[in-house]
Amino acid sequence: xxxxxxxxxxxxxxxxxxxxxxxxxxxxxxxxxxxxxxxxxxxxxxxxxxxxxxxxxxxxxxxxxxxxxxxxxxxxxxxxxxxxxxxxxxxxxxxxxxxxxxxxxxxxxxxxxxxxxxxxxxxxxxxxxxxxxxxxxxxxxxxxxxxxxxxxxxxxxxxxxxxxxxxxxxxxxxxxxxxxxxxxxxxxxxxxxxxxxxxxxxxxxxxxxxxxxxxxxxxxxxxxxxxxxxxxxxxxxxxxxx
Amino acid sequence: xxxxxxxxxxxxxxxxxxxxxxxxxxxxxxxxxxxxxxxxxxxxxxxxxxxxxxxxxxxxxxxxxxxxxxxxxxxxxxxxxxxxxxxxxxxxxxxxxxxxxxxxxxxxxxxxxxxxxxxxxxxxxxxxxxxxxxxxxxxxxxxxxxxxxxxxxxxxxxxxxxxxxxxxxxxxxxxxxxxxxxxxxxxxxxxxxxxxxxxxxxxxxxxxxxxxxxxxxxxxxxxxxxxxxxxxxxxxxxxxxxxxxxxxxxxxxxxxxxxxxxxxxxxxxxxxxxx
Numbered sequence: 001x002x003x004x005x006x007x008x009x010x011x012x013x014x015x016x017x018x019x020x021x022x023x024x025x026x027x028x029x030x031x032x033x034x035x036x037x038x039x040x041x042x043x044x045x046x047x048x049x050x051x052x053x054x055x056x057x058x059x060x061x062x063x064x065x066x067x068x069x070x071x072x073x074x075x076x077x078x079x080x081x082x083x084x085x086x087x088x089x090x091x092x093x094x095x096x097x098x099x100x101x102x103x104x105x106x107x108x109x110x111x112x113x114x115x116x117x118x119x120x121x122x123x124x125x126x127x128x129x130x131x132x133x134x135x136x137x138x139x140x141x142x143x144x145x146x147x148x149x150x151x152x153x154x155x156x157x158x159x160x161x162x163x164x165x166x167x168x169x170x171x172x173x174x175x176x177x178x179x180x181x182x183x184x185x186x187x188x189x190x191x192x193x194x195x196x197x198x199x200x201x202x203x204x205x206x207x208x209x210x211x212x213x214x215x216x217x218x219x220x221x222x223x224x225x226x227x228x229x230x231x232x233x234x235x236x237x238x239x240x241x242x
Numbered sequence: 243x244x245x246x247x248x249x250x251x252x253x254x255x256x257x258x259x260x261x262x263x264x265x266x267x268x269x270x271x272x273x274x275x276x277x278x279x280x281x282x283x284x285x286x287x288x289x290x291x292x293x294x295x296x297x298x299x300x301x302x303x304x305x306x307x308x309x310x311x312x313x314x315x316x317x318x319x320x321x322x323x324x325x326x327x328x329x330x331x332x333x334x335x336x337x338x339x340x341x342x343x344x345x346x347x348x349x350x351x352x353x354x355x356x357x358x359x360x361x362x363x364x365x366x367x368x369x370x371x372x373x374x375x376x377x378x379x380x381x382x383x384x385x386x387x388x389x390x391x392x393x394x395x396x397x398x399x400x401x402x403x404x405x406x407x408x409x410x411x412x413x414x415x416x417x418x419x420x421x422x423x424x425x426x427x428x429x430x431x432x433x434x435x436x437x438x439x440x441x442x443x444x445x446x447x448x449x450x451x452x453x454x455x456x457x458x459x460x461x462x463x464x465x466x467x468x469x470x471x472x473x474x475x476x477x478x479x480x481x482x483x484x485x486x487x488x489x490x491x492x493x494x495x496x497x498x499x500x501x502x503x504x505x506x507x508x509x510x511x512x513x514x515x516x517x
Contacts, residue, residue, distance in 0.1 A: 031321070032321075055269050055270060055271075056269075056422060057422065067320060067482075067484055068270050068320030069270060069320070070269050070271050070320070070422050070424075070482075071270070072271070072475060072477055072481065072482065080452070081423070081452050082452075083423055083424065083427060084294070084347065084351055084424050085351035085354065085355050085425060088351050089348075089351070093366065116344075121377045124332065124333060125333070126333070127324075127328070127329045127333055129317050129318035129324075130344060131315055131316065131344070131345070131346040131347070131374065132316035132346070132347050133316075133346070133348070134346070135346045135369060135372050135374075136346055136368050139367065139368065139370065162371065162372050163374070165371030165372055
């Protein structure tokens with residue numbers, strides 16, 4: 001991707017993903033890119049967003065990005081800490097989660113996800129971590145946001161394994177933003193990040209990527225968004241406050 | 243049976259046997275590393291390991307050849323990457339093939355809950371539209387007898403022994419844990435025998451917000467093992483050693499380096515041989 005002055009593709013992706021969360025939403029957060037984006041949203045336009053992690057920390061307010069879903073600060077800052085069986089049953093399955101925020105290794109044209117294997121299940125070329133919370137997050141949350149890097153390895157015609165059946169309302173990548181507005185709810189590229197091109201997006205997709213006629217440019221990260229993101233990543237609690 | 247404060251080596255020798263279904267649980271927090279290492283030292287073999295989130299400890303046990311099978315829902319080194327020893331076992335059968343029993347987190351939680359409740363299966367709204375039921379004998383469809391809704395049924399999980407770490411025990415062997423308690427309660431209550439290692443033995447357990455108390459009379463053994471969660475952590479006692487987890491990536495990448503590490507740490511059970 002052509003380098004753009006002032007921010008990295010990964011930063012643009014985090015900012016674009018954060019923008020998809022609305023203030024006050026209850027958000028079940030997967031670790032990694034989803035956690036970065038959800039925490040960024042809480043520190044910018046969505047201070048009332050409720051972060052729920054699968055470790056049972058409900059209403060977590062970490063001052064720095066957690067390395068894992070079980071970080072002590074999540075428990076220390078949460079409104080309540082419940083057991084893992086409880087968070088999956090009473091909070092997710094019972095329909096109390098507005099948005100599920102997921103990452104993945106592979107994604108297909110509908111937004112289904114693979115985090116299980118590359119190659120056949122019984123003798124995989126690559127054994128991936130597994131399902132974790134993803135299948136029930138996708139099934140139980142009222143809406144799903146997926147964030148992952150856009151590449152041919154990730155955007156495949158046929159998933160090696162369907163770990164998670166998902167119909168995300170939006171997929172945010174390091175190249176742009178896709179929404180399920182195509183025939184049969186197929187994902188369509190609606191927005192390209194500054195510096196990214198349709199050709200790049202097509203080349204990084206293992207199927208014939210649908211592109212909106214009126215594809216727009218993603219607004220660049222603002223100084224506030226970038227500042228908040230960098231402070232979070234640096235663990236600079238003093239700058240950002242809690 | 244009632245728990246008595248016992249030395250760790252004794253508790254492991256008495257309660258973890260070759261071939262057992264063993265859960266060493268901890269959802270990032272309160273992971274019983276010391277107990278797991280004692281298990282390694284004693285050369286336990288042919289274990290069916292159970293853990294929602296196999297992490298570095300399981301990478302070590304699997305890489306050392308202790309395990310014939312693994313029941314799990316997510317296996318990785320959080321924030322760092324893959325578990326190389328787990329992958330080597332699954333991808334290449336080294337040091338021995340590993341039979342996988344795979345679920346989602348919600349499925350594992352339902353399995354443990356059913357086991358804890360003495361029921362034969364757990365039920366959840368899960369797995370629909372995924373490939374997991376096709377590769378598993380542990381997911382079935384069941385229809386609600388009242389509404390007709392089709393749901394997923396998963397068999398109860400009843401480990402032969404569960405081992406967990408906790409913050410405190412009193413001198414009678416009653417245990418309290420708090421913070422991210424994960425699936426500790428269900429894992430202990432679903433097991434035929436439970437061993438708990440604790441940071442501190444106190445005169446009296448002072449109730450903590452969100453604290454879980456495990457009375458002595460449901461535990462087989464309680465062991466005083468300060469730092470028994472390291473490199474994981476115990477809320478109020480230690481911090482997670484993130485550098486250690488990061489360093490594991492290099493140590494575990496290569497069979498020879500890993501085997502050398504086992505030997506250096508005095509953890510060689512005399513089972514696995516690097517090739």
